[in-house]
Every structure is written in C-alpha cells, then in structure tokens.
Amino acid sequence: MLERIKKYRTSNGELEQARVISLFSLVGMSITFLMGFIGLFGDNTTLTVVLFVASFVYLLAFLFIKRFDITVSANIIIYSLYLLMFYLVFSGGVSQTGPLWIFIVAPVSVYVLGLRHGVISLFIFLCTICIIMFLPQQWVAHAQYTNEFKVRLFISFLTLSFLSALYEYSRMLAFKNAIEISKQYQQLAMRDPLTKLANRRNAAAILEQEKARLQRNNEPLSVLLCDLDHFKAVNDKYGHNAGDRVLTELSALFTEQVRKQDCVARWGGEEFLIILPQTSSEQARIITEKIRNSVAQHTVNFLDHNIHITISIGISQLSEDQSIDELINTADKCLYQAKTLGRNRVYP
Numbered sequence: 001m002l003e004r005i006k007k008y009r010t011s012n013g014e015l016e017q018a019r020v021i022s023l024f025s026l027v028g029m030s031i032t033f034l035m036g037f038i039g040l041f042g043d044n045t046t047l048t049v050v051l052f053v054a055s056f057v058y059l060l061a062f063l064f065i066k067r068f069d070i071t072v073s074a075n076i077i078i079y080s081l082y083l084l085m086f087y088l089v090f091s092g093g094v095s096q097t098g099p100l101w102i103f104i105v106a107p108v109s110v111y112v113l114g115l116r117h118g119v120i121s122l123f124i125f126l127c128t129i130c131i132i133m134f135l136p137q138q139w140v141a142h143a144q145y146t147n148e149f150k151v152r153l154f155i156s157f158l159t160l161s162f163l164s165a166l167y168e169y170s171r172m173l174a175f176k177n178a179i180e181i182s183k184q185y186q187q188l189a190m191r192d193p194l195t196k197l198a199n200r201r202n203a204a205a206i207l208e209q210e211k212a213r214l215q216r217n218n219e220p221l222s223v224l225l226c227d228l229d230h231f232k233a234v235n236d237k238y239g240h241n242a243g244d245r246v247l248t249e250l251s252a253l254f255t256e257q258v259r260k261q262d263c264v265a266r267w268g269g270e271e272f273l274i275i276l277p278q279t280s281s282e283q284a285r286i287i288t289e290k291i292r293n294s295v296a297q298h299t300v301n302f303l304d305h306n307i308h309i310t311i312s313i314g315i316s317q318l319s320e321d322q323s324i325d326e327l328i329n330t331a332d333k334c335l336y337q338a339k340t341l342g343r344n345r346v347y348p
C-alpha cells in the first residue's frame, strides 16, 4: 500500500488521491454521524455509540490528510470501515439491515489499497464476514440470517468486488498509458528528431544547470560550436537525404569522441554544440582537434557516393561573470574566425 501511495505522491496523481481520500472521509463522517443521530431516536444505544465513534474516526482521517500523511488517513479509513462492517454484520444493525452496507467496502478497498492489495484485503474481509455469519450461536450470540440471504449476499458481494477490481485494473492501465505518452512527449520535446541528439532548448537548459553546478565547485566549463563546411554543396550535389545521412553519421561520431558526462546537441541546421563540463579551453582544444581530425578522415557512404566533409570549430570557456548567451556568442565568433581562416580548423 505504501508503494502505491508513494507512487501517487511522486506523481501528479498525488493531489487527486488526497482529494478522493478527503472525500471518502467526509462522506464516511457525514453518513455515520447522520445514522448515529437517527439512532438517538431508537433503542439501540450500542449501535448509536459505534456510529458516533466511527464518525469521529473519519473526522480524524480527514484532519490527518491536511496535517500529516495521506497513508495514515487511508489506513484509518479502510480499517475502521472494515471494523464497522464486522460490527454491523455481527449485530445485524437496525432490523437486520447491517449487512447491506458491506457493498461500500469493495470499491473503496481497491481504490485506496490498489488492485493487488485491495483484492487480498477483500478476500480476507469476505472470509471474516463468513466466519461471523456462520459462527455457532452457542459460542457467541449474534444476528441470524437465512441461508438464502447469506448466499445471495456473498454472490452479490463477489460480483461487485470483481467489477471494482476490473474497473481499477483499467484505470491503472489508462494511468500507465498516460504516463508513457507523457514521457514520450517529453523526449520529443527535448530531442532532435533527425539525429536524436539533445535539441537547442534542451542544450540551453543543460548549460544553465552545468553553469550553476560548476561555478559552485569552481570548475571550468567549455563549449565547442561545430559547423559543417560547405554543407550546402553536399545537399546540392547529392540531395537532401544524403545531407541528412551526413548529419546523423557525424552526430554519432561526435558522441563517440566525447565522455559520458559531456553533451552533444544539435544547435541549428548544420551546427552542433558540444558541452564539456570540468574542461578548460586548453583541454578542450585537444578534444576538439581529435573531433576535427576524425570527421576529416570519415567517409559517409550514401548510395554510390563517398562523401567527405570537414568541420570548423569555435571554442569558448565560461568565465566567472559571463552569461550563457555571452559564452555562445564568443564560441560563435571563434567559429567565424575558423571559417575565415580557411575552414577545417579549430579556433582559437
């Protein structure tokens, strides 16, 4: 149960779960209070007291949600409900109508305890109800019901339990599907669809995070802005699909060359940003040369064509008072220098 409730606490469903449990406790409190109040005009004092006590317990469950923990409230609601039902079946309630209330238990159990735990609890609940109803009168005096009534009560309770479990199962499936779809959308929003690299928005967020983390530890951060040389010519000569193949192959090549903690992102059309945490510009230069060299030696095979491409790279190290925009601007200026100096080179 704890697991189920924790799952809700860590998801958006937490608020919803807390709301439903609050509602259960308020409804439980109101009904038991009303029945207790009606009981004041009858002659069953024990039942009236039990109903008022139950009403007070539901009030406590309601207050616990607000002040403490949803788990405590859920436990209070379920186990006090079970106890109340055992008492109603045992005593018969008003004119032997007590057992009618046990139907509430099925939906509430599977909703609050979850499918597996709920079904197990319902089984134990039904066994206990059986024991109470079939207890020999000579052992302990309790309300008597006809065998037809008992059989129909069990069958209808089992039917309702089955339907409640089925409903909970489909609700859980729908919940899982919704989580899965939302994860997929999150991925789509953060990844470039062609290269599967982090997209510009994702890279900007990573940069801000890394900046905060590294400046706290006084560690360097460098970025490489890489641009494919004469890429337009590749598209023009071999077609757009060939251009796409070049982009995906080079993305994989960049990713292979850097460490796990580094991030390769697609910054624009044929522009890539490589984020190198804990790396000074001197160290970055060594990695950059390695990347430039491996691209220059790489051949992209597309249909019958062997495509050779080079890249130019601008390096920039984040200084203390620099913003991310300024860092990227510096890298962009360096990239421009690398291009003007003849391409297939690193600057500075």
Ligand SMILES: Nc1nc2c(ncn2[C@@H]2O[C@H](COP(=O)(O)OP(=O)(O)OP(=O)(O)O)[C@@H](O)[C@H]2O)c(=O)[nH]1
Residues within 6 Å of the ligand: 194, 227, 228, 229, 230, 231, 232, 233, 235, 239, 240, 241, 242, 243, 244, 247, 268, 269, 270, 339, 343
């Ligand atoms: N195939 C393909 N081409 C793209 C994509 N995104 C941008 N491009 C192309 O990249 C080319 C960039 O051309 P330019 O900005 O002139 O740059 P360049 O030809 O690489 O020249 P320099 O950068 O000066 O070396 C354009 O032809 C764009 O159409 C893409 O996703 N797929």
